[in-house]
Amino acid sequence: MNKLLEIKHWLLLAIMIFSATVIGLFDLNSYWQLFGSIWCYFIYSFWLFSIGNLIYKTNSNSPIKIFLFKMAFIYPLICLIVFISSTRLSESFIIWLIPFQLLLMFFVFYLIFFVSKNFVNFEKKHGMGSGNLFSTFCAFWFFPLGIFFVQPRINQIRQLSPVLHSSVDG
Numbered sequence: 001m002n003k004l005l006e007i008k009h010w011l012l013l014a015i016m017i018f019s020a021t022v023i024g025l026f027d028l029n030s031y032w033q034l035f036g037s038i039w040c041y042f043i044y045s046f047w048l049f050s051i052g053n054l055i056y057k058t059n060s061n062s063p064i065k066i067f068l069f070k071m072a073f074i075y076p077l078i079c080l081i082v083f084i085s086s087t088r089l090s091e092s093f094i095i096w097l098i099p100f101q102l103l104l105m106f107f108v109f110y111l112i113f114f115v116s117k118n119f120v121n122f123e124k125k126h127g128m129g130s131g132n133l134f135s136t137f138c139a140f141w142f143f144p145l146g147i148f149f150v151q152p153r154i155n156q157i158r159q160l161s162p163v164l165h166s167s168v169d170g
Contacts, residue, residue, distance in 0.1 A: 045073060075104065112141055
């Protein structure tokens with residue numbers, strides 16, 4: 001999973017988008033398009049989880065915050081499977097899914113906020129701060145464009161920080 005942090009930004013975007021696009025080109029039914037979307041989300045969420053988990057290990061050791069972060073990572077993956085199976089079984093909108101979708105939105109927001117906040121705090125703590133919380137949050141939120149701003153900063157942090165570099169390698 002930490003291999004996603006080592007690659008260049010253009011390669012990460014290609015892994016996410018190119019495979020989903022190729023699948024979409026040869027889509028004979030909507031199942032392949034769904035698979036491409038799921039692939040893109042999995043890569044994005046594992047990338048966020050890798051960043052958040054690694055930077056959190058170097059900054060803080062509070063088990064409560066990391067537990068909520070891990071729940072924010074796992075819940076959308078579980079909901080993705082549940083939503084897909086429930087919408088495939090029924091043609092109409094299922095009303096009881098609304099609370100789960102609201103919780104899903106909260107967890108995705110928290111996942112991005114947690115990573116952004118710890119990322120900016122890590123940069124400021126080590127004198128590498130080039131961005132603020134809002135711009136970093138927006139870069140993570142709008143990931144196709146944000147990857148070009150965030151991934152080079154991650155590579156720079158990995159080169160300058162021996163603690164973070166040894167955590168990735170070990």
